[in-house]
Amino acid sequence: MANLAAVVGIGQTRYTTKRQDVSIAGLVREAAVNALQDADLGWDDIDAVILGKAPDMFEGVIMPEVYLTDALGCNGKPMIRVHTAGSVGGSTAIVAASHVQSGTFKRVLTVSFEKQSESNAMWALSNPQPFSTHLNAGAGGYFAPIIREYMRRSNAPKDVGIKVAVKDRLHGARNPLAHLQKPDITMQEVEESFMLWDPIRFLEACPSSDGACAMVIANEELADQAVKQPAWIRGVAMRSEPTTFAGRDEVNPQAGRDCAADVYKQAGITNPRKDLDCAEVYVPFSWYEPMWLENLGFAPVGEGWKLTMEGATSLDEGGDIPWNCSGGVLSSNAIGASGMIRFAEAARQVRGDAGDHQVEGAKLALGHAYGGGAQFFAMWVVGSEKP
Amino acid sequence: MSEEQEVVTVVNAPVYLQYNFTAGAAPARFLAQLKKGKLTGQRRAEPEAPVYSPPRGSCPASGRPTEQEVELSDKATVQSFTIVYIPIPGNVIEPPFVVANLVADGANISFIHLMSDCDNSEVHIGQRVQAVWKPEEEWDYSMDNIKYFKPIDEPDVPVEKIGKLSVTGQEG
Numbered sequence: 001m002a003n004l005a006a007v008v009g010i011g012q013t014r015y016t017t018k019r020q021d022v023s024i025a026g027l028v029r030e031a032a033v034n035a036l037q038d039a040d041l042g043w044d045d046i047d048a049v050i051l052g053k054a055p056d057m058f059e060g061v062i063m064p065e066v067y068l069t070d071a072l073g074c075n076g077k078p079m080i081r082v083h084t085a086g087s088v089g090g091s092t093a094i095v096a097a098s099h100v101q102s103g104t105f106k107r108v109l110t111v112s113f114e115k116q117s118e119s120n121a122m123w124a125l126s127n128p129q130p131f132s133t134h135l136n137a138g139a140g141g142y143f144a145p146i147i148r149e150y151m152r153r154s155n156a157p158k159d160v161g162i163k164v165a166v167k168d169r170l171h172g173a174r175n176p177l178a179h180l181q182k183p184d185i186t187m188q189e190v191e192e193s194f195m196l197w198d199p200i201r202f203l204e205a206c207p208s209s210d211g212a213c214a215m216v217i218a219n220e221e222l223a224d225q226a227v228k229q230p231a232w233i234r235g236v237a238m239r240s241e242p243t244t245f246a247g248r249d250e251v252n253p254q255a256g257r258d259c260a261a262d263v264y265k266q267a268g269i270t271n272p273r274k275d276l277d278c279a280e281v282y283v284p285f286s287w288y289e290p291m292w293l294e295n296l297g298f299a300p301v302g303e304g305w306k307l308t309m310e311g312a313t314s315l316d317e318g319g320d321i322p323w324n325c326s327g328g329v330l331s332s333n334a335i336g337a338s339g340m341i342r343f344a345e346a347a348r349q350v351r352g353d354a355g356d357h358q359v360e361g362a363k364l365a366l367g368h369a370y371g372g373g374a375q376f377f378a379m380w381v382v383g384s385e386k387p
Numbered sequence: 388m389s390e391e392q393e394v395v396t397v398v399n400a401p402v403y404l405q406y407n408f409t410a411g412a413a414p415a416r417f418l419a420q421l422k423k424g425k426l427t428g429q430r431r432a433e434p435e436a437p438v439y440s441p442p443r444g445s446c447p448a449s450g451r452p453t454e455q456e457v458e459l460s461d462k463a464t465v466q467s468f469t470i471v472y473i474p475i476p477g478n479v480i481e482p483p484f485v486v487a488n489l490v491a492d493g494a495n496i497s498f499i500h501l502m503s504d505c506d507n508s509e510v511h512i513g514q515r516v517q518a519v520w521k522p523e524e525e526w527d528y529s530m531d532n533i534k535y536f537k538p539i540d541e542p543d544v545p546v547e548k549i550g551k552l553s554v555t556g557q558e559g
């Protein structure tokens with residue numbers, strides 16, 4: 001049986017196209033300092049640092065964790081790097097949590113980041129492979145055919161993706177840290193935005209952001225002494241599957257279903273829509289909301305889009321299971337940090353510390369991240385009450 | 388310096404790295420056949436085992452070796468697709484263009500390739516297509532031997548049969 005662990009400090013930068021005023025080191029330090037301040041702790045209170053980011057090829061800095069030790073107050077302490085493509089922010093939080101749950105460390109700092117203004121993700125994800133036809137058109141080019149297959153299978157109305165794009169931006173307008181601030185966005189504006197990778201329109205895709213996210217995770221004894229309400233970690237799970245194998249269900253991946261079943265079992269969840277108060281789920285392209293509603297068991301297969309269209313996932317429409325109240329990946333996408341932002345925002349909700357995007361009385365929340373070819377999954381459930 | 392001039396904050400400094408790529412045994416056999424204008428795949432040496440193309444030498448689901456070589460047709464079915472409206476970095480192709488996930492007859496896994504010589508608005512899941520090859524003298528160890536796939540006059544494949552056709556296609 002694992003020891004208890006809880007989030008006792010959360011720090012983020014604001015998310016924006018270009019943070020010209022800071023280097024990568026300055027960016028991660030800003031998030032880390034914010035997390036330490038939130039926990040009322042100093043550098044000496046941290047036993048180890050767990051750092052995550054997306055592929056090194058993005059910024060062209062190889063093994064950035066080595067040079068970031070100084071900025072993160074980690075000289076002479078253990079530094080661990082995590083790397084699971086787009087899901088990395090989530091996996092990093094889980095690796096950090098497990099080092100506390102196992103008793104290895106009492107209190108750790110975990111940080112993830114991306115500085116897209118100093119990188120070229122589209123280029124890094126479109127590199128030619130030897131002897132292959134060079135047609136890799138970034139992440140959108142990869143996911144568009146999978147979305148098209150979901151649309152065919154579910155026979156969902158054409159405007160489901162448009163509705164998600166509007167809903168998450170309205171959520172983002174409540175969050176001062178969110179990159180896109182579009183309080184007046186309309187369905188028509190999204191529909192008229194230009195097509196990137198049919199069926200994905202410009203406003204149905206995430207932005208490119210600079211930013212970092214950090215958390216302090218502590219064991220039970222230290223969390224009991226925390227200055228603010230801790231977010232108790234009630235379950236953690238990771239699963240992965242190969243990018244391709246015959247008969248793979250790319251729309252509703254087995255690894256995602258297994259990961260959700262595992263984390264729900266640990267947290268005692270039998271009906272995620274009823275038992276959870278809200279969720280922060282990795283939705284970089286709008287149609288992934290209905291797809292993950294089904295994959296994560298919030299709706300039967302083929303009916304995820306109905307929750308979206310009924311407003312069940314919308315804070316503004318008073319939905320019973322708001323998704324991505326922070327604005328989600330569709331409002332801010334500092335790639336390596338995006339998964340951790342989901343985990344941290346779930347924790348903010350159960351700490352009652354989510355500002356204008358707070359779900360009233362939230363006690364139990366899901367944080368979710370996915371990456372690669374929708375093949376790496378990381379999830380946690382956090383609660384306001386000690387299990 | 389004029390006041391309207393924008394401050395330079397980013398300078399692109401490309402770095403080039405030349406390397407030799409060793410394909411490995413299974414892809415090397417695949418590429419050798421491709422140079423002769425043939426598409427091939429591999430499967431585990433047991434009945435009903437899925438056919439992978441291009442082969443990597445092992446089955447990604449079981450990890451076991453794919454020892455049997457299988458010849459595929461250059462006819463294929465559209466499993467899904469996207470129409471790309473933005474340029475691919477380092478590729479001269481002009482948008483919009485159709486990138487399709489295709490399953491060759493006789494294979495059980497899709498690969499991506501270009502669809503052309505078609506009306507983009509009429510491309511659909513289950514559509515039948517065939518390879519348009521470059522002239523034989525230009526053939527190399529590359530999937531680029533196939534310029535693109537174009538629609539052919541055959542009935543659509545029902546969705547439940549996509550990825551399950553034999554090398555003889557819809558004739559079974």
